[in-house]
Amino acid sequence: MIADLGLWATVLAFACAVYAVAASLYGARRKQPVWVESARNAVVAILPLLTLAALTIIASLVRSDFHLAYVVNTSNRAMPTFLKVTALWGGQNGSLLFWSWLMSAFAFGVMLRKWERDRELMPYVIAVTMITQAFFIGLVLFFANPFAKYWELPSGDIVSAALPPAGALPFRAAEGNGLNPLLRHPGMIAHPPMLYLGFVGFTVPYAFAIAALLTGGYRSEAWIRTTRRWTLAAWLFLSLGLLLGGRWAYDVLGWGGYWGWDPVENAAFLPWLTGTAFLHSVMIQEKRGMLKVWNMVLIILTYCLVILGTFITRTGVISSVHAFARSEIGVPFFIFVGAALVGSVALLISRLEGLKSENHLDALLSREAAFLLNNLLFMGITLAVFWGTFFPIFSELFTGTKITVGPPFYNRVTGPQFAALVLLMGVGPLIAWRRASAKALGRLLWLPTASALLLAVLLVLLGVSIPGAVVGFAIAEFTAATTLSEFWRGARARQRSSGEPFLTALSRLIGRNRRRYGGYLIHLGVVLIAVGVVGSHFFQKESQATLGRGESMSVAGYIFVYEGFREIPPKPGDDLVRDIATVGLYRDGRRLATLYPQREFYQATQETLTPPALYGGRMGLEDIYLLLVGWEQAGLASASFKVYINPLVNFIWLGGVVFILGTLVAAWPNPAEERLLTPAAERRLALGEV
């Protein structure tokens, strides 16, 4: 039985993780590097072991081995092979194994890189990452075992267990339940791995932070510089996961939107918010030696939210206290998050003395103050999202009635804060460190301000009457203008001093200052996303109608003509039935396209999916989102359609691409920076010689 091999590999990996924790701590205590080296070897061994474990699950899925409960739950014979492979993360138990595997890959990477440089910290980095690793492997083994098989007891009952119960005979289901159709979309295949990579990645900076607190390494900023790229990588994956999740929702869920403030979405968004606050506020620590305690708080919070997020995204139990209590993995998760939070904060408090700020804030108008405001806003949004997500639980616990808050709550509370953040994004980078002169700032800002006001007036004159939209677009324009002007001024200055052509100057400017201009690119991406959010939020139009053959409906200047209907029976070996309507799309008397909205019906699971037919109208400035929502089998031969017109929604995806490119630029290794991080340079830095 190949799955048994996987089971024992997982058991061995668990033993390695536990051993690594013990050996690294013992080695650090007794100052015996040989134990730490041994712990390191144990960490390195976990990756191949868990790789083997994951491969056995994949093999069982591909071979439709319905002796395994997990295979029955997440696949069936009709599924194509590549979907069977992705079913590894299609269910709770498999995805926890997948999480553990990604964690082991990150830990493996940490062990191989720059061991010498961080020799002091490493024992504790091993301990923290391996406690996390052991927790997840433990969940896999003891609470959510993907290797569990069905057994028939002598009484005739069927049970699932990893090891055969006494007297039981193996039981094999005839067919599997199949993967949830929602999870068969390409976006959903890539989305969970990205999200998990982001989640897992934040364990690395957290582990270094805790190690720094334990060793006294917190007195310098070395741990921040060491983990900067790890943090950026985690953040990149998390951002990518969120973007792909949004795109998936848009393409598959068929409600016309990309973000619904669902608890599961919020759970992934929360660590992104605190992680983003962390990325910003460590810059103050690097530059001015301030906010040391705060940065520790942020990375601790991010780690705890990552664990909490994994739990919520995996089980979806936030809607009710009872669901939480019923979930098998609820209690261990709760204990682990609680222990991590309490333990980390206690450790932090015991080290407060050494974390005093080296500097104080000098002026309200300073880069430091702008960063503080940035952090305040990120925390405000985090608090609002957290409160909204957990409100049903609190209300049920304390009042007995379940009270929920929906998208209107989140839009109302976070909307103004996001707007303030985007505005700050435009001003902040222009403000000087320590103390800025209002006059100098005014010189940089008057033109963008004037252009934003001009845009606002223009929008009002054009008939845009929604204040939120006018303000939103004006702020986006302002921030785009200030950010672009930074590129312009930098490139011009370089051009003047070096005589290079403008484009060469621009690309060298970015290449030589990757962190700074990568950051600005990310900001531009955010501005584009903001434009898309404002446009699609305030100006979405929707309409629905039932049409007979040849009849038409008209929405926002577009005419939809219902032309035909056909049903495509499943291909041999498949269970997917497609019902497809043919709809002609016209504007101004011209045929633009033929749209095929459809309903997918999965016979095996009796589940349906309504993916939209999409068309980019007005040169892609607005998305036409057409759904086939119902039809009469006989008689009328009519079909019902729902149409959404989503203006500017494509800016979100475009912004996402710019955002990711910017992150790559910021994270790309910079030889000059690497040199700075040699042990000698580090010592000089610590001694204040640089």
Place this chain on the structure above:
Amino acid sequence: MAETAWAPPTRIARGPSGRAKFYIGGLIIVAAIIYLIVSGVAQTAQFFLTVDELKAKGPEIIGRDVRVSGAVIGDSIQYDPKTLKLTFTVANVTNSNDEIARAGGLAEVLAQAVKDPNATRLQVEYIGPKPDLLRHEAQAIMTGRLREDGVFEAHELLLKCPTRYEEALPEQSSGE
């Protein structure tokens, strides 16, 4: 105080008020954020009620956005595909998971509710395409408001059917 060591003389005089400015500014922002959250909850929070609880609330609930769940009575479903007007009646079912578990699962509770002539009933009106899952003994979760005439006007309609797979599975965690 490290800052006094190199701050210009005028700043020493203004020192405390300089710190105070940060605290005041910070407090104003924190207060604004808390205000946003509190008022946001007050204005957008929705009660999640059973039909019994909705009827017990009386006139105070009329016109307020609430969520209600109930068991769909199949015979009552009427749908006009031309106008997309959908009406149906739901019977009261409990919201409590413990009670549902005691009564033998959601499917059982829903089946009992539609049979029980004494269960409180609620007429629902919805404009939109008829969902496939709207059928006898399904659980409907509706967001909307109660009208003066006692009809519930839903603007959002979610349906849950206890699937046969969950029950058919031999003892298996149902989190999948």
